[in-house]
Structures are given as C-alpha cells and as structure tokens.
Amino acid sequence: MQKEILAGKTALVTGASRGIGKAIALKLAEEGANVVVNYLNSQTQANFIVNEINKMEKGRAIDVKGDVTDILSIRRMARIIDDEFGGIDILVNNAGQLLRPQYWKDVTERVWEQSLKINLQGPLLCIQTFVPMMERRGGGKIVNIASMYGITGSAFVPAYTAAKAGLINLTLGLAKNLAPQINVNAIAPGNIATEMTNSAGDDFLEQIVSETPLKRLGTPEEVADAVLFLSSPMSSFITGHVLVVDGGLLLQ
Ligand code: NAP
Numbered sequence: 001m002q003k004e005i006l007a008g009k010t011a012l013v014t015g016a017s018r019g020i021g022k023a024i025a026l027k028l029a030e031e032g033a034n035v036v037v038n039y040l041n042s043q044t045q046a047n048f049i050v051n052e053i054n055k056m057e058k059g060r061a062i063d064v065k066g067d068v069t070d071i072l073s074i075r076r077m078a079r080i081i082d083d084e085f086g087g088i089d090i091l092v093n094n095a096g097q098l099l100r101p102q103y104w105k106d107v108t109e110r111v112w113e114q115s116l117k118i119n120l121q122g123p124l125l126c127i128q129t130f131v132p133m134m135e136r137r138g139g140g141k142i143v144n145i146a147s148m149y150g151i152t153g154s155a156f157v158p159a160y161t162a163a164k165a166g167l168i169n170l171t172l173g174l175a176k177n178l179a180p181q182i183n184v185n186a187i188a189p190g191n192i193a194t195e196m197t198n199s200a201g202d203d204f205l206e207q208i209v210s211e212t213p214l215k216r217l218g219t220p221e222e223v224a225d226a227v228l229f230l231s232s233p234m235s236s237f238i239t240g241h242v243l244v245v246d247g248g249l250l251l252q
Contacts, residue, residue, distance in 0.1 A: 004032025004058060005232045010085040011035050012077075014068050014126060015095025016049065017042035019194035020145065023220035024092055024227045025049055025061070031228060033090065034059040036081055038066050040095070068095045068122030069114075074129050087133035090231045093123035093167075094145040098196055102157040112159045119163035124170060131178065139181035143230045144171050145223070146186045148246045164188075168242055175240030183239040185230045190246025193217040213248030 006028055016025040017039035026049065029035045035053055039046035046063035053061035062084055066077040081088060097118045099111045123144055134140035149157065150164030171186040178184055191197055191208045197217065198205075209216055226245050229235050244250055 004030070005228075005234070006090075007032035007059070009033045009089040009231075010059075010081075010087065011090035011092060011231065012038060012081060012088045012126075012130065013092040013094055014038045014066075014122070015040070017046040017063075019196065020189070020192060020220045020223050021092075021094040022049055023224040024094060026052065027221065027224035027228050028090065028092075028231060029053040029056055029059055029061060031232070032058045033231075034085055035061045036077075036085070036088070037061055037063040038068075038077065038095065039063060040065065040067055068093075068126055069117045071125050071129075074125050078129050078133070082133065087137050088130055089134060089137055089140045091126060091130050091134070091140070091142045092145070092227055092231070093126055093142070095122060096145065096164075096196075098157060098160045098199070102159055104158050107159050115159035116163045116166070119160065120166040120170070123167055127174065131182065134182055140183075141231045141235075142174070142178070142182060142184045143227050144168075144184070144186040145227075146171070146188045146242065148188045148190045148244055148250055151188055151242070151244070152250065171242065172240050179239055183230070183235065185235070185238060185240065186242045187223060187226050187230065188242050188244045188246070189218060189223050190244070190249045191217050192220055192223055192245075194220060208249070211249060211252055212246070213251060216247065218245060218247055 015021040016037040050061040067073040147164040149161040175184040
C-alpha cells in the first residue's frame, strides 16, 4: 500500500472548526498528518472534526481552543501541542474574520484594529511562536491563507483586504528570513462557499459568479488541495509564492 504523503508530520490549522479550515484539517489528515484543530468558539464542530480524523486511523487529531489574537492563548496552545506531539512541521494560518461595517466611510477604529489583529497580527504571532518548534524538527512549511482581494484591493472591504495584503507581504519577507529550513507561501482564495461568503448576500454572490470565468464559487476542498500541495514535498522548491485559487476572477 502506498504511504500517505504527510505520514509522520504534524500540522496546526488555525480556525479549523468550520469552512476552509475544516476542509484543510480533513485533507491533511487524509494524507496521514497528525492534525491540531484550533477553534475559538465552535467546540462541538471542532470535536466532530477530530472524531472524523481519528476514525480514519491514519494520523491522530486533537482540538485546542485558542485565540490567535492573544499571545498568551497562542503560547498555551504551543505547550499543549508540544506535550502531545513534540512540535509541529506544518503551520496553516487560516483563522480570519471579515468584520463589518467595512465601507471606507464607515470603518470604525475598532473594526480597523480588529481586522488587522485577526488577519495579520495573528499569523505573525503564530509564526513567532511555532517557528522554533519547526526548527527543532529540522524545518517545515508555513501556509498563510490570504485573499485574492489582498492583491486586487476591494471597494467594499478595505480593512479586511488591507490586512490580507499585509499578510501577502509578510509571506514574501518571511520566505527570505526562514529559508532554507522553512518554506513560507500564501494562498489567495477568490470567493469560496463558506459562512463568511454567504454573509455577503445573494446579490453580491450572483454578481461574483457571473464575473468568475469558471462561473461558480470555489469549494473549501479546492482551497485545501492547494494547501496540501504547499504543505507537502511536492512543493519543496517553492517559497515566497502566492497561489491564487479564484476560478479565474483575477483575470477580469
Ligand atoms: P469562516 O467560515 O468564517 O471560519 C472562520 C474560522 O476562523 C472559524 O473556524 C473560527 O473559529 C476561526 N476564528 C475566528 N477568529 C478566531 C480567533 N481569534 N482565533 C482562532 N480562530 C478564530 O471563514 P472561512 O470562509 O472558512 O475563511 C477561512 C480563511 O480563508 C480566513 O482567513 C478568510 O479570510 C480566508 N478567505 C476566505 C474566503 C472565502 O471566500 N470564504 C476568501 C478568501 C480568503 P470559531 O468558529 O471556533 O470561532
């Protein structure tokens, strides 16, 4: 029988209780990784995912509550992960949030600060905390979940897209800092069918689908496939890359 491509590796996926993070956790587990399913509020969903993974009888999974905007909470997660798995090899910075109001005139100081905290500072704090663990194990892979709108900008969600643009830039810089032991890449999804996208409303979704060359929203599993690629030896000579997963929308 062929060995799974991530057998023996341990991955932390932040914000893995639902949406894209859930699909990533399941995908990495299918390929044999031990998976830490991080969540903030959705404990029942996180438990469910852990059970699904453990039923696969490949890698082992645990769920860990933790807030990526809070360094003490991240350090607590790190201690639990160290005790359970002795470190990680793969960090997927997926946790993110699209707060409202976002229209440029209406963005409040709280929304601006919180948008940067969760979507940009959170990944940095996780990287600062978990890179020493990865180095102890001889290297690893970091995948930051940014957004296509972090490349194009958006007339509707500037606080969110400014943070995602920052995350792309951080990815490029850290790819240089952490080479040659650690590959650092980003994924820039377009519009993916999750609760975050559904909250944008039917009119927006219809317009987006009509403007997307592939004429549909993406699925969380399609983003997870890209994460698997960037987490595995299949991408061993790729670092500082932004992989766009958007059904061609960027071509417009
Ligand atoms: P989602 O369905 O809203 O899920 C967000 C996840 O993040 C949840 O698991 C949530 O955990 C977790 N989370 C939120 N705040 C957190 C915090 N402070 N600490 C730890 N976890 C936290 O979002 P999604 O659509 O799957 O998006 C996932 C990522 O992809 C985000 O970074 C998003 O910006 C990015 N993205 C999404 C799209 C899209 O079209 N959906 C497009 C481009 C980029 P709890 O449920 O436990 O609170």
